[in-house]
Structures are given as structure tokens and as C-alpha cells.
Amino acid sequence: MLPKPSSRKHRMTGEKExxxxxxxxxxxxxxxxxxxxxxFARMTAIELTVPPETKTTSPKQQESRDTPPPVFSLVISIMEDEISIINIDTTLGAFKKDAKGFYDFHGMTKLLQNLKQEFPEEKSATILSSPSVQYKILVETIDAVREGFPDISLDEL
Structure with missing residues (x-):
């Protein structure tokens, strides 16, 4: 007698879902x-502008220009031990680290507010940073400057 064929082989398989x-x-x-x-990624981004490319000119070419040099050009210089606020060639303020290693950002903000009152139409500032400056210090400086001068350019010192 022959064995019964397997039912698995002949089972009807339907479509599987x-x-x-x-x-x-x-x-x-x-x-x-x-x-x-x-x-959150968009909120933490800091918008900055790239400093414009400057061409070096000789003193004679500078004198021959019809437009006078800018009256106000704010530069914030961040070094290892101090932050200097400079207008063209004049140092307006210098903020050294205290004993705990912190800068006086409150005093710097007051000085920048006074400068903004003197030059209300000015909106740009350039921050020059030493490569060894901590990122936290750079961000705190940008935050302090941005209150009065929203167009910030970064460059290396």
C-alpha cells in the first residue's frame, strides 16, 4: 500500500498581507x-557675515579718494588675557581676566551701549579672535556685541 501524499505539498497558499x-x-x-x-538645530545657529575683502592701497591712493575714511569702525579683539574694543586706531576699552579667569562682559556691554548711543546708525562690528581663545568666550563676546551691533564679522587675530 502506498503512503498517503503529504497535505503540505497540496495546501492552497493565499496571498500574504x-x-x-x-x-x-x-x-x-x-x-x-x-x-x-x-x-532646536535652527535655534542654536549663529548668523555671521564674512569680512569684506580689502585691497591694500598706498597712502597717495588713499588721499586721492573722494570719500573720507569711515568715522566709526568697531573692532573687538579677543586675546588670551584681555578683550579690547577698538575704533580705527583708538583703544576705547580693555577688559582683562579677573582672578577667577572671567572677563567683565557686563562692563563691556555698558561700553558698547554707550558707543551705540554715540553712533546709532552703525550696525557692524568685527571680532578678531586668537586661535587659542575658548569657544565659550567667543560666543559670550558675540552675544554681548550683537545687542547693539547685529552685523558681526569674525576673523582671526
């Missing part, structure tokens, strides 16, 4: 997470 429940659960969690982090 895709199991997308796990994928949908992942999307429900992932999409809000990505949207929230994208907002």
Missing part, C-alpha cells in the same frame, strides 16, 4: 522626534 504595523509605529515616533530636533 504585508505586516507594516511595526514600520508605522517607528514612523509615528521618528517623525515628531526629527521635527523637534530640527527646530
Amino acid at each position: 504585508l505586516q507594516i504595523t511595526a514600520f508605522l509605529n517607528l514612523m509615528v515616533v521618528l517623525i515628531p522626534f526629527l521635527l523637534i530636533t530640527a527646530v
Whole structure:
């Protein structure tokens, strides 16, 4: 007698449905997470302008120009032990580190507010930083300067 044929071989297989429940659960969690982090990434960005390219001119060429040199050009110089605020060739203020290693950002903000009152139309400032200056100090300086002078350019000292 012959054995009975296997029922597995002859079983009718229907179309299988895709199991997308796990994928949908992942999307429900992932999409809000990505949207929230994208907002925070945009909020922490600091918008700065690149300093304009300057061409060196001889003193004779400088005198022959019809336009006078700018009256006010704010430069903030950040070095290891002090922050200097300079207008063209004049140092307007210097803020050294205190005993704890902190700069006087409150005093610097007051000086910048006084400069803004003297020159209300001025909006630009250039920050020159030594490569060894900590990032935290650079950001605190940018925050202090931005209150009165929103167009900030960064350059290396």
C-alpha cells in the first residue's frame, strides 16, 4: 500500500498581507522626534557675515579718494588675557581676566551701549579672535556685541 501524499505539498497558499504595523509605529515616533530636533538645530545657529575683502592701497591712493575714511569702525579683539574694543586706531576699552579667569562682559556691554548711543546708525562690528581663545568666550563676546551691533564679522587675530 502506498503512503498517503503529504497535505503540505497540496495546501492552497493565499496571498500574504504585508505586516507594516511595526514600520508605522517607528514612523509615528521618528517623525515628531526629527521635527523637534530640527527646530532646536535652527535655534542654536549663529548668523555671521564674512569680512569684506580689502585691497591694500598706498597712502597717495588713499588721499586721492573722494570719500573720507569711515568715522566709526568697531573692532573687538579677543586675546588670551584681555578683550579690547577698538575704533580705527583708538583703544576705547580693555577688559582683562579677573582672578577667577572671567572677563567683565557686563562692563563691556555698558561700553558698547554707550558707543551705540554715540553712533546709532552703525550696525557692524568685527571680532578678531586668537586661535587659542575658548569657544565659550567667543560666543559670550558675540552675544554681548550683537545687542547693539547685529552685523558681526569674525576673523582671526
